[in-house]
Amino acid sequence: MKFIPRQPTSNVNVTKTSAMWEFLVLAGGLLAIILVFYLTLGFAVEMLIPHLSPGIEQAMAVNLLPQIVDGETDETKSRKLQPLLDHLQEHCAKLPYHCIIKVSVSPQVNAIALPGGTIIVFTGLLDKLTSENELAFVLGHEMGHFVHRDHLRALGRGLVFMAISTILLGPHNQVTSMVSRFVNLTELNFSRRQETAADHFSLDVLHCTYGHVEGALTFFEKLTAVKPSHDNTVSFFSSHPLYPKRVHDLKAYCRKHGFTSGNLTPLAE
Amino acid sequence: MGDLTVFLVLLVLGYAAGTWAEKCHYRSIMEREEQFLHLPVITIKKVELDDSKVERAVLVVGSVVISVDYFKRMLAGLCNIFGGTIKSYETLLDRARREALLRMKEKAHGASMILNVRIETSTIGKRAFRGKLGSIEAIAYGTAIKMKS
Numbered sequence: 001m002k003f004i005p006r007q008p009t010s011n012v013n014v015t016k017t018s019a020m021w022e023f024l025v026l027a028g029g030l031l032a033i034i035l036v037f038y039l040t041l042g043f044a045v046e047m048l049i050p051h052l053s054p055g056i057e058q059a060m061a062v063n064l065l066p067q068i069v070d071g072e073t074d075e076t077k078s079r080k081l082q083p084l085l086d087h088l089q090e091h092c093a094k095l096p097y098h099c100i101i102k103v104s105v106s107p108q109v110n111a112i113a114l115p116g117g118t119i120i121v122f123t124g125l126l127d128k129l130t131s132e133n134e135l136a137f138v139l140g141h142e143m144g145h146f147v148h149r150d151h152l153r154a155l156g157r158g159l160v161f162m163a164i165s166t167i168l169l170g171p172h173n174q175v176t177s178m179v180s181r182f183v184n185l186t187e188l189n190f191s192r193r194q195e196t197a198a199d200h201f202s203l204d205v206l207h208c209t210y211g212h213v214e215g216a217l218t219f220f221e222k223l224t225a226v227k228p229s230h231d232n233t234v235s236f237f238s239s240h241p242l243y244p245k246r247v248h249d250l251k252a253y254c255r256k257h258g259f260t261s262g263n264l265t266p267l268a269e
Numbered sequence: 270m271g272d273l274t275v276f277l278v279l280l281v282l283g284y285a286a287g288t289w290a291e292k293c294h295y296r297s298i299m300e301r302e303e304q305f306l307h308l309p310v311i312t313i314k315k316v317e318l319d320d321s322k323v324e325r326a327v328l329v330v331g332s333v334v335i336s337v338d339y340f341k342r343m344l345a346g347l348c349n350i351f352g353g354t355i356k357s358y359e360t361l362l363d364r365a366r367r368e369a370l371l372r373m374k375e376k377a378h379g380a381s382m383i384l385n386v387r388i389e390t391s392t393i394g395k396r397a398f399r400g401k402l403g404s405i406e407a408i409a410y411g412t413a414i415k416m417k418s
């Protein structure tokens with residue numbers, strides 16, 4: 001038998017396939033898995049929130065607090081305002097935990113409800129307030145977020161990791177502190193529905209405390225008059241967007257429940 | 270956003286340039302393989318030969334280094350997640366082995382056969398030290414036998 005050299009007709013070492021098609025299938029599959037995971041996390045947040053006890057919430061807050069109050073806090077002002085908050089909470093706003101007010105020295109016109117029952121009020125906002133009623137409205141609004149647990153929802157999907165790691169590993173652990181670094185609390189976003197619900201709660205608190213709701217609308221009018229400056233200090237609008245329907249909604253709520261105007265209580269010096 | 274643009278540009282560039290280079294290389298490989306078809310390349314060490322007819326026996330070596338393109342690397346990275354055969358590297362190794370054999374054959378100019386042929390591959394480049402594939406080298410060597418005319 002004579003050997004006749006010839007080229008093989010096919011190459012078994014190379015699979016005949018389209019590399020681009022393979023890439024699209026694999027990348028698409030990976031994206032789909034990530035998307036499913038992301039959506040599942042979203043549902044997990046809603047499922048988790050009713051089961052989070054105030055204790056766990058406070059343990060999680062340990063990692064969040066230093067991020068916000070990184071600047072100076074005005075202890076004297078905080079102590080002066082605490083009795084008002086205590087009074088509101090004791091008589092008109094039942095919450096599962098004791099709220100603490102912290103006044104942070106910053107030009108921001110903003111107030112933030114933090115997990116664990118801490119309300120941060122920036123001096124920029126305090127300077128704009130002229131009556132106790134307006135301050136009570138702001139505090140009532142933030143307490144409204146606590147009641148509806150919006151402050152936990154606003155932490156987003158990172159909440160699932162934070163809650164699980166806090167439950168398993170305790171308040172001071174690396175996972176929680178790592179995730180909390182990605183949570184930007186000054187730009188928390190609440191939905192319109194959440195804002196409206198918090199406004200309604202705040203109006204109820206105002207009415208229960210003073211017998212009228214004077215101050216709530218003047219507060220909004222005052223904030224609208226403040227022009228956003230170059231350093232974007234009027235951030236109450238970015239974290240609590242002020243849309244035209246909001247004031248209209250407040251008025252409608254007052255009419256429906258027969259809330260009336262009254263005399264403003266001056267701010268305690 | 271900037272990172273994503275760089276990634277996409279590299280991906281498209283890798284795909285276009287890589288596919289073009291591969292096509293050209295395969296065309297060249299096929300032509301030269303046809304050219305060297307008459308030269309037997311075998312892996313056995315000994316053949317029945319009359320020693321007096323052998324003019325000389327020398328070591329011939331052919332080697333080549335081929336780099337993986339960005340697209341192939343990304344595709345292999347995806348395969349690393351899901352498992353399965355890494356088809357994008359198959360052509361790379363196939364080209365390297367065949368090119369090394371061809372270069373070895375070119376080296377054995379005038380020989381009647383090449384015995385005891387071995388092929389080895391290794392990864393080189395900075396990435397190879399981190400357990401990733403950078404470039405691959407294929408080296409083919411054997412003993413070229415030239416018979417007396």
